[in-house]
Amino acid sequence: MTAARRELVGFATAGLLAYATDLALFTWLRGPADLDPLTAKTLAFAAGCTVAYLGNAHGTYRHAQPRGVRPYAVFVAVNLAGALVQLLCIAVSHYGLGLTSQYADTVSGAGIGMGLATILRFWGTRTLVFPAEGRVGSWTG
16 A cells, blocks of 8 residues: 555544544534534534544654644644634524524534535645655645
């Protein structure tokens, strides 16, 4: 397996675990916990973000040996940008379009929003959090 493929598979694996954490918690918070969609998404994001960082730091980018608080802080900033994309999708759907069901909130936040945010997160994680030192190949040409 090429280094680029290993990176993509590792990032996707960490992301899927984070996504599952985010989705399960969001669904529970919107359903049984009866929280509003933006609060539920914010709390689910925090849990998913931590799972993703740990997966990437100890898996995908373990060779980068992140030290101190800076890598996690930058990771959180990149993921906050991604979360804003997700929150915007929920806000437009829920408040702008009037699609207020739990299903609509889940599709807009955990479906469409997560897809768009993942593109941003992949770029930010590999470029800003775990820089290219020692990486073989490039995704940007």
